[in-house]
Amino acid sequence: MGNKLTWTNNELEDLVRQLGIALEASGIGIWQHNIAKNQTRWDDQLQRIYGVAKGEHDVIWLESVHPDDCPGASTIFKAAIANKSDYASEFRIIRPDGEIRHIRSRAQYFVDGQGEACFIGAEWDVTEDALRNQQLAKQREAAEQSRAEARYAADHDSLTSLLNRRAFDDAFARLLQASEPVASLCHIDIDRFKEINDRFGHGGGDTVLRHVGSVLASGIAGGEIAARLGGDEFAVLSLSPEPDRMREIVARIRQDLHKPVFIDGEPFTVECSIGYAHASGADVAALLTSSDIALYEAKKNGRNRDQLFTPALAEKRNAEKQMLQELRSGLHIGEIVPFYQVKVRASDYAICGLEALARWESPKGLRMPGDFLELAAANGLMDAVDDAVFRRVIFDINRWSMAGIKVPTVSVNLSAARLGDPSLPGKVSALGIAPGQISFEFIETIFLDTLSEQVKRNIERIRQLGIDIEIDDLGSGHASLLGLLELRPNRVKIDRHLVLPILKSETQRRLIGSLIDIARTLEIEVVAEGVETLDHARLLAGLGADTLQGYAFGRPQPAQVTQAVLETAAARKMENAG
Template sequence: MRSKLAWTNNELEDLLRQLDVALEASGIGIWQHNLRLNQTRWDEQLQRLYGVKKGELDVVWLDSVHPEDCPLARAIFEDAIANKSDYASQFRIIRPNGEIRHVRSRAKYFVDGKGEECFIGAEWDITEDVLRNEQLAYEREAAEKSRAEAKFAAEHDYLTGLTNRRAFDETFTRLATGAFDTAALCHIDIDRFKEINDRFGHARGDAVLRHVGSILASVVAGDEIAARLGGDEFAILSPQGDVQRAGTLLELVRQRLSRPIDLGDGQPIKVEFSAGIAHAQGPEIATLLASSDIALYAAKNDGRNRDEIFSPSLAEKLSEEKQLLQDLRNAADLGEIVPYYQVQVEARTFSICGLEALARWDSRNGVITPAAFLPVAVANGLMVSIDDAILHRVLFDIKRWELSGLKVPRVSVNLSAARLADPGLPDRLRSVAIPPGQISFELIETIFLDTLSTQVKENIALIRQLGVEIEIDDLGSGHASLIGLVELRPDRVKIDRHLVNPVLGSKTQRRLISSLIDIARALDITVVAEGVETMEHASILAELGADVLQGYAFGRPEAAALTAPRLSRQHSQRAPPRAFTNR
């Protein structure tokens, strides 16, 4: 019996030693708490975990728990005591050296051999697991954020934050498959945005796009979508919307764009836009984008800064204009764009002193005037090729006339403001070898002269170095300002025909023209009066001091073949000098 008992005790001691080793290896500490006495016993492993020495019966647990975790840890333990239920908690402790560790605690309620109610529990350090899980959670969150950012970037324009073209097309495709029974689309394009970029720079142009984008984002509501389709082209898609809703949206945008944009450099920019509106129902929703594009084209062609609502007649008109555009492109390639020449005469002698080259389209159906094709050319970027065609043909005609023994006067050729701002213009002019003093460029769209860009100033200087003179059109019309006149100092100015026409019956008009001529005289600029329809006009304008006259009184624009005989008869038809005294 003693032998068996000794064996049992030895076995128990071995088991206890094995348990101690296992607990030590695992880092698990053991505690027992007597509820009646409110006393706790810790084993050595638990003391090492907390980093504190504890008296046999001291209660120091909550003293070590992190202040932020203490209320919850206490509540959980008190709840287990009240319900005599199992206890499970997780909290942070602060060790004496300030180190923070994460601890998991588990315990069971029991009654010991003396009838005392107790909890016996175990605690172990889970700091590495917690930190690992936190890192994994952070990485998951970062990955999700990255995916969300990537998705946002894939679906939104980087500059404005609006829906981009790809996402807009996907939304529009879903819309067109029948998700809605009606929809409206506003197709928006900023007017003269290229001029904004050329004048103020691309950084300010981007600022304008961001500003417009923020306004579009601010006016949409519900399931409406504001998108940047590319460049300065935007759209507002309104599912369940109609033409009235589209008009309301555009009116809101115009109101918020009415104030010039302050870019912080003392140069506020006034932004205007054109818009096309289309509305459709059912399967026809798929045609919205094409329809709104047609309406936008019409809005820009009819003067800009306006809205146009799509209609079948607009589509028919666009079809005709597209055919005109194709024919016009072919005309430029086939040499059908030719100059017609209108003579300019000296005001005192009526002798021919110049020619103005005016573009005509010599088509198979007859000669077409500029009013019928230049707006299409301007809207579709054909003015460079048309201007080049006219200049080349003018130089060809001059050479041909000179070879036939004619003395050719100065020839004036129109040049648009957009071309004058082209950095490549001087090189193209050098390549055609313009005879010095033979050509004058007449600047149109001269409203831009108030603020000449650096590029325009450089181009004008280089043009003059090539022996090409500069003149500006429409003096007195409000477009050619005096500020621009003083800064540019052209060789010639033209008095607008609308001022010339009523000069016969209006003394006020005569005084106005006289004042304009005096201004030009003060700047040593030659004055050309255009729109001279009668010899009476010519006489009055000569008396007022005009230097050169141009108009139907002396000849309509003619083809080169008819201009040559006029030049050859120059001396025989010259009128005798007039006894006018210039003012």
């Protein structure tokens, strides 16, 4: 019996020794807590984990727990006591040397041999795991933040922070997938944005774009989107079923745009053209086209205005597209031709010049400049129109000259932008124009800014070719006296709108008299256009005009009729001389 007890005791000691070695190797500390006596017993390993050397029954646990974790850890332990359940918790401790460690604690409830409620538990240091998990969590958060930033960058315009074109298109595509879609859309273009860039530089242009973006962002509600589609083009999409909602948005945009933005300390009011449309059902698919048609109309009618889409606008736009196609074809096959209007000397009404005016001899009948020149300008065809008229004028002059007709100087309208084309003098020179045959007539808006060196060189070379320079519409409001001084054209034309009222208006007569005096001071000839009656002619001659042009002496006529007019004038001159 004694041997058996000794063996059992030895075996127990071995097991205890083995357990101690295992616990020490694992770093696990053991504790036991007597609930009734509120006494806690720690083993050596747990004391090493906490960095303390306490007495056998010291209650020190909560004193070591990190203040931020203490309430939670205490609550969990109290709940286990109340429920007589297992205990599990993780918390931080602060060791006496100030080091913070992460602890994982597990315990089981039991009743000891004296019938007293107790917990026996184990704790181990999981600081490395906790820190590793924290690092992984930060990396995951950083990765998610990076993905979020990438998604934002992919969907938003970097300058204005509005949605970009791709994200807008995606939103519109989702709208079309709805069973009963309804929406309103407005297109917004900044008016004369190129001029803003030219005036303030691209930095100023960016300031304007950001300003418009801010205005749009502040003018929309939840569920509505604002986007920069590219360049100076923006859009706002509303899913409200009420058509008036977009009117409210447009009104808000107008109100906010009225407040100036400061560019390099200078206040500047941004002007925009806006086209908008409302649709439901299958018509929603055409919203982009509808709002764009409305925007085009707003621009065409003077810019800085709003235009609501209507079916009539669509019909009008389709007609313009058809006309544009016909115009391109007409330019290709020579349907754009000059009609000639005579100019006469104010002193004796003898023909002294012609003006070539563009006409379109289309299969649908003769079309006047008002029918197609604006369309040509809006679609980059003015150079082609100018060239078509100019080449036909040269052809007519040569044909008339070969017929023995002495052709007076022919004025040919040329868009002001062509005057800055470096190749213009070379192209003109290649046509072999005789000196005195041609005069280039420009609208005076070219003098709004100082003439560039290229324009000055072109003008000098054109004059060396024997071609005169005329300025159209003097007095229409764009004239610059400094520009006239710098350019010194051969002649200027007084705008017809000033000429028409002179029979009844003393003010208009004084104004025209002043313009003529200025021109004479600069040794520039004066042509008065819009002369509809001989009374106009006599009055303008008395005011000092050199040349007259208008219905009183003839309407614009095709080349064949003009040839007959020139022949008749030449014959009459010979008769008078005889």
